[in-house]
Amino acid sequence: MKATAQAPRPDTIEDWFLLVPHLLSEEGWQKLVQKPSSALLQSSSPWGDTLIKYVLHDVVVLHPPEDPAYLLVRPETRAWSCACEPDPANLEEIREVREILGPGACFEKYWTNWPWIRLCDSLFGILHSQHLCGNLCFGHTALPVTTIERVRRNLPEKGDCSLTWSDQSNPLVCTLLCRMHKTGNYTMHFVMGTLAPFQMPVWAADALRLVLDAFRSQAICYLNRPQLILERERDRTLYMVLNMTSFGSRPPMIPALGEETSVTGQPTNIEAGNELGLSTWVAYDPAMMGNDAFRLSEYLCLFFRRISVHVHTYQSLDGQELLPYQCVVPREEWYMARDRFKATFALQKTAYRRANGGSTPRLVEDGTPRFCREVVASCQNQAKHETDFCELVVHKTFLELPDDVGLGMGFQDRRRCRSVSPVR
Numbered sequence: 001m002k003a004t005a006q007a008p009r010p011d012t013i014e015d016w017f018l019l020v021p022h023l024l025s026e027e028g029w030q031k032l033v034q035k036p037s038s039a040l041l042q043s044s045s046p047w048g049d050t051l052i053k054y055v056l057h058d059v060v061v062l063h064p065p066e067d068p069a070y071l072l073v074r075p076e077t078r079a080w081s082c083a084c085e086p087d088p089a090n091l092e093e094i095r096e097v098r099e100i101l102g103p104g105a106c107f108e109k110y111w112t113n114w115p116w117i118r119l120c121d122s123l124f125g126i127l128h129s130q131h132l133c134g135n136l137c138f139g140h141t142a143l144p145v146t147t148i149e150r151v152r153r154n155l156p157e158k159g160d161c162s163l164t165w166s167d168q169s170n171p172l173v174c175t176l177l178c179r180m181h182k183t184g185n186y187t188m189h190f191v192m193g194t195l196a197p198f199q200m201p202v203w204a205a206d207a208l209r210l211v212l213d214a215f216r217s218q219a220i221c222y223l224n225r226p227q228l229i230l231e232r233e234r235d236r237t238l239y240m241v242l243n244m245t246s247f248g249s250r251p252p253m254i255p256a257l258g259e260e261t262s263v264t265g266q267p268t269n270i271e272a273g274n275e276l277g278l279s280t281w282v283a284y285d286p287a288m289m290g291n292d293a294f295r296l297s298e299y300l301c302l303f304f305r306r307i308s309v310h311v312h313t314y315q316s317l318d319g320q321e322l323l324p325y326q327c328v329v330p331r332e333e334w335y336m337a338r339d340r341f342k343a344t345f346a347l348q349k350t351a352y353r354r355a356n357g358g359s360t361p362r363l364v365e366d367g368t369p370r371f372c373r374e375v376v377a378s379c380q381n382q383a384k385h386e387t388d389f390c391e392l393v394v395h396k397t398f399l400e401l402p403d404d405v406g407l408g409m410g411f412q413d414r415r416r417c418r419s420v421s422p423v424r
Helices: 013-019 075-083 115-127 202-223 228-237 296-306 331-356 372-388
Strands: 030-035 038-044 050-060 093-102 105-112 145-153 161-167 173-182 185-194 239-245 253-255 280-283 326-330 362-364 393-395 398-400
Touching: 013 145, 013 161, 013 173, 030 202, 038 202, 050 202, 075 093, 075 105, 075 145, 075 228, 115 202, 185 202, 239 296, 239 331, 253 296, 253 331, 280 331, 296 326, 296 331, 326 331
Parallel strands: none
Antiparallel strands: 030 038, 038 050, 050 185, 093 105, 105 145, 145 161, 161 173, 173 185, 239 326, 239 362, 253 280, 393 398
């Protein structure tokens, strides 16, 4: 979150829920316009803006994804789709990706020409006529903008999907959250801020209803656009999850630089690496990447760097942090570097066997992502379930528990889970 003189502005959907706890509720909002299937509301924000919220119920999606959390595609995928449009004159939005911060998070230049934005520009420009047009967050003339756009899935509830925008040149933030109520039927919440509070005059009510209708029409068109099925397919294959398996308490090896040593041991020399100039290996230490815990993305980033291979590695996917033994790589980059990596990683296995013996670390492609938040929630639910059904038998001052009941998160489990924290 970026600090301002008043309060921090939200950068992520987690920030939004922290700063605006009533984001999705009816309480805490003043109704400006109410229709049977939509509403326009306003509220204050802790960072000084007035929040405007559009709520649309019963938005029909003709070809919904199997998992409702994947209703919205990543910004980098949408930018790719816009670039593939054969006739740019047909585009109502233009995106230019400047940097991919992670899967589902982009620093981009963004421009759109949607009719409802032009209505907002005209209407709210009149309502805010005492302010400079450049200060209006609805101002169509301010586009294009440089923004960070992020997609987030399964927050606050499983199946939810959201996008957040944070304008890097103006203090503008907004978010869109979609929640499915039945297959193909969604509720949308779109929240954005204005720099000045406004009092809606009576004459503006009918005009605001037109804005609501235009927003609903645009939302239905956007979620049923012809390119969306192709975009979702690209989204599905754009990145690959890698898993590291089959190693115990010893960290994997890394090609050594010069006389480099590791806190975990001395260099290991192997003749098999002479041809590639990779005869000396050391145990990987997270401190090599400025960290104190193992993360596969950092290990592979250093590994790729030392063998002169260009592959981006990420520890998160669509705003969710992966477990330490997983990471994400762009699929095309991985395929280009895979042969070189596999030949070098085979040397790592040789060095690992010489240094430690036993089984060697393996890297598995196309793994199923496992997220830290989901694992913690699962453990907490399991502990609660076990304690809820725990049968207590009192013998004087002792409590006897059934043998198959654990003691929850606060006690040492009898079974050690190697997959959650493979390397320390």
